[in-house]
Amino acid sequence: MATTAESTLAEIRKGLAWRKQLDKAFVIVGLLVLFACLGLLAVLFLDLVHQGASRFGWDFVMSFPSRKAERAGILSAWVGTSLIMFVTALVALPVGVAAAIYLEEYATKNWFTGIIEINVTNLAGVPSIVYGLLALGLFVYTFGFGQSILSAGLTLALLILPIVIVATRESLRAVPKAIREAAYGLGATRWEVTKDHVLPYSTGGILTGLILGLSRAIGETAPIITIGALSFIAFLPPSPVGSEFPFLNFEWLRSGFTAMPIQMFNWVSRPDQAFQANSAAAGAILLAMTLLMNAVAIWIRYRFRKKINW
Amino acid sequence: MSQSASIQVRKRSASLRYRKNRDRIIELVLLAAGLVAVFTTVAIVAILVYESSFFFEHVSIKEFLTDTMWTPLFDRAHYGILPLVSGTLTVTMVALLVAIPLGTIIAIYLSEFATHRVRETVKPILELLGAVPTVVYGYFALLMVTPFLQKLIPGLPGFNMLSAGLVIGLMIVPYVASVGEDAMRAVPRYMREGSYAMGATRLQTALRVVVPGAFSGLAAAYILGISRAIGETMVVAIAAGMQPTLTFNPTEPAETITAYIVQVSLGDLPHGSIGYQSIFAAGLVLMLMTLVFNVIGFFLTRRFREAY
Numbered sequence: 001m002a003t004t005a006e007s008t009l010a011e012i013r014k015g016l017a018w019r020k021q022l023d024k025a026f027v028i029v030g031l032l033v034l035f036a037c038l039g040l041l042a043v044l045f046l047d048l049v050h051q052g053a054s055r056f057g058w059d060f061v062m063s064f065p066s067r068k069a070e071r072a073g074i075l076s077a078w079v080g081t082s083l084i085m086f087v088t089a090l091v092a093l094p095v096g097v098a099a100a101i102y103l104e105e106y107a108t109k110n111w112f113t114g115i116i117e118i119n120v121t122n123l124a125g126v127p128s129i130v131y132g133l134l135a136l137g138l139f140v141y142t143f144g145f146g147q148s149i150l151s152a153g154l155t156l157a158l159l160i161l162p163i164v165i166v167a168t169r170e171s172l173r174a175v176p177k178a179i180r181e182a183a184y185g186l187g188a189t190r191w192e193v194t195k196d197h198v199l200p201y202s203t204g205g206i207l208t209g210l211i212l213g214l215s216r217a218i219g220e221t222a223p224i225i226t227i228g229a230l231s232f233i234a235f236l237p238p239s240p241v242g243s244e245f246p247f248l249n250f251e252w253l254r255s256g257f258t259a260m261p262i263q264m265f266n267w268v269s270r271p272d273q274a275f276q277a278n279s280a281a282a283g284a285i286l287l288a289m290t291l292l293m294n295a296v297a298i299w300i301r302y303r304f305r306k307k308i309n310w
Numbered sequence: 311m312s313q314s315a316s317i318q319v320r321k322r323s324a325s326l327r328y329r330k331n332r333d334r335i336i337e338l339v340l341l342a343a344g345l346v347a348v349f350t351t352v353a354i355v356a357i358l359v360y361e362s363s364f365f366f367e368h369v370s371i372k373e374f375l376t377d378t379m380w381t382p383l384f385d386r387a388h389y390g391i392l393p394l395v396s397g398t399l400t401v402t403m404v405a406l407l408v409a410i411p412l413g414t415i416i417a418i419y420l421s422e423f424a425t426h427r428v429r430e431t432v433k434p435i436l437e438l439l440g441a442v443p444t445v446v447y448g449y450f451a452l453l454m455v456t457p458f459l460q461k462l463i464p465g466l467p468g469f470n471m472l473s474a475g476l477v478i479g480l481m482i483v484p485y486v487a488s489v490g491e492d493a494m495r496a497v498p499r500y501m502r503e504g505s506y507a508m509g510a511t512r513l514q515t516a517l518r519v520v521v522p523g524a525f526s527g528l529a530a531a532y533i534l535g536i537s538r539a540i541g542e543t544m545v546v547a548i549a550a551g552m553q554p555t556l557t558f559n560p561t562e563p564a565e566t567i568t569a570y571i572v573q574v575s576l577g578d579l580p581h582g583s584i585g586y587q588s589i590f591a592a593g594l595v596l597m598l599m600t601l602v603f604n605v606i607g608f609f610l611t612r613r614f615r616e617a618y
Binding site for chain 2: 034
């Protein structure tokens with residue numbers, strides 16, 4: 001009797017030891033996989049910077065693309081990207097924030113708001129190239145905007161709209177109810193409550209969302225290829241600021257364009273090694289822009305969070 | 311005295327009426343912004359169907375679905391979508407074979423084993439990796455991964471689906487890991503404690519309690535990964551070659567639906583030509599494929615949802 005009990009106990013101990021071994025083994029496997037993935041990506045990024053290193057410099061940034069690899073640069077690409085981002089931000093910010101305010105502060109729960117919510121969720125999952133097809137059919141031909149900076153900016157604005165909406169809603173939701181109720185108690189209308197009390201507290205979250213959205217848009221290549229970005233553009237769009245009255249012109253909105261990712265794509269698909277170095281350099285700069293935007297977003301989030309004490 | 315008070319009351323109520331009217335107008339403006347999302351969805355479907363309808367006037371649905379060649383830009387044009395679909399599915403399969411196991415292991419590790427500090431350091435990095443432009447990953451696939459694979463597999467062509475698929479897989483690992491980790495962290499603590507109390511180890515708890523409990527969230531992460539792999543464009547356009555071939559062999563070059571759309575767009579086809587319309591037909595198929603996976607995902611998550 002006693003021997004069977006002892007042998008059962010021994011078996012349990014053995015099983016437990018084995019299971020604990022498995023536990024340790026998994027920790028090692030998990031760490032290995034994690035560091036293998038992150039390490040591989042880090043190696044790839046470092047190699048990209050290394051390959052492009054020979055091309056970094058003022059000339060590269062201030063030159064137009066050229067048939068000679070060593071004279072080619074990214075001037076038209078980064079100017080194009082900046083202008084597109086400007087249009088995208090200008091459209092996505094007000095529309096996204098307004099939609100989020102509607103859904104969060106105004107809408108009552110019914111089938112109609114349900115439809116809007118489902119649409120926002122689904123749009124986030126639509127492949128980006130499909131936005132390109134939408135823009136090609138709608139903006140380029142139906143609205144007649146042509147293959148222009150305006151079309152590209154609007155396309156990317158639609159693309160990042162779900163990101164801006166979701167981020168804004170989250171930061172609106174984070175504002176305590178007590179703040180709203182205090183304002184209502186003093187006789188403020190819904191808009192006054194939103195504008196004067198809720199929005200100021202959620203500015204940080206909204207800006208973070210916008211910048212994260214833009215950092216996604218800046219790298220998007222497929223949709224703007226679809227609407228017809230050209231890869232060889234050796235001119236700049238007309239300047240938005242003129243010397244004569246009214247000092248602003250909107251010619252540039254209609255201009256043809258290229259952008260950073262397009263330029264990189266064009267160079268990477270050439271067999272010539274020298275162009276591949278250009279591609280790596282453009283890629284490294286694009287990557288730096290994206291990471292910088294993300295860093296700014298994180299910094300803003302941190303700063304605003306620190307300032308608010310409910 | 312009382313007269314000035316009543317004037318004041320009248321003034322106040324006039325201003326209140328004005329403010330309430332302003333509120334109503336503003337609500338309409340906000341609603342209009344909300345409707346942009348609905349409008350976008352409707353416009354996507356409408357444009358795809360409308361332009362494809364011209365395409366299907368030329369090409370019968372039967373030919374579209376059964377022909378094994380896709381050469382819309384040649385003189386002797388064939389319009390069989392199968393080669394593009396096979397390319398898309400092959401790349402997606404390779405990507406998922408990388409992303410699902412690795413992503414799940416990282417998610418389990420981060421959620422159940424990692425210390426607070428490791429998790430708080432790794433999570434932002436994973437999210438940051440999601441922002442890397444896909445054209446950069448295309449560069450990796452063509453100029454770094456393919457030369458490496460060619461050393462392992464002699465005779466591997468310079469353009470192939472394997473390297474594109476592997477890189478897309480690597481690209482979605484952070485995504486699957488991050489969303490999966492969120493799902494597992496949402497499993498309540500008492501379920502883990504119950505399991506520990508029965509003498510289970512961490513690994514047993516993770517695999518038999520937390521993973522099943524988080525299954526609906528994990529499935530959602532996988533579905534998002536699949537959608538991204540199917541819709542991924544630049545990596546395949548750069549690294550997988552641009553010849554539509556009906557094959558499921560990842561070591562061969564082939565074209566995906568998305569790469570075909572890019573190829574045509576680069577060529578600047580005239581508006582209204584059959585080539586122009588064919589990209590909308592291809593886009594429609596792409597949308598339907600992502601839709602099918604999303605519907606499967608929807609039912610999976612509903613079927614396995616655990617309510618706590």
